[in-house]
Amino acid sequence: QMVSNSPEFVQKAASQSLGIMVENVTPARAMTALMDMGVNSRPAPVRECAAQLLLSLVERIGVTQLAGTPRAERLPHVAGxxxxxxxxxxxxxxxxxxxxxxxxxxxxxxSPLDL
Structure with a gap:
């Protein structure tokens, strides 16, 4: 069995690729991509990686700055x-x-119940 075909190797490479994407595009584009595709993905590790990156973007941008954007309407539902x-x-x-x-x-x- 080749190490390069193991699921852990593929998961690590995918996580690194998503991280690179988040670093090299605007935060708005990264958030849109993660909210559209990442959090709706079937595999749990992909959702985990997307959630981690989305949280880091929210922390980096700040909730106050996000509040006035179009993504502010979708973010609470995605977070919930x-x-x-x-x-x-x-x-x-x-x-x-x-x-x-x-x-x-x-x-x-x-309401916390709506999230």
Whole structure:
């Protein structure tokens, strides 16, 4: 069996590729790509990687700056979906995003049950 064909190798390469993509495109494009494709992916490791990168983008940009963008409408629902994921690490990243959003005035209108 070749090491390069192992699932761990493929997962690590995919995670690195997503990380490189996030670093080399604008934060808005990265967030859109992660919210559109990453969090809706079937494999749990892909959702975990997307959730981790999305959380890092939210932390880097800041909730205050995100509040005035078109992505602000979708982000609470995406974060809530990730917070209820079956994979524990994905759930953790989603819950961290939900906490950040609920601490901001604009996102207080969302009930935690809606997320």
């Amino acid at each position: 979906k990730l917070a209820q994921d079956c994979h524990k690490d994905t759930r953790h990243y989603g819950q961290e995003m939900v906490k950040m959003l609920l601490n901001h005035q604009q996102f207080k209108c969302f």
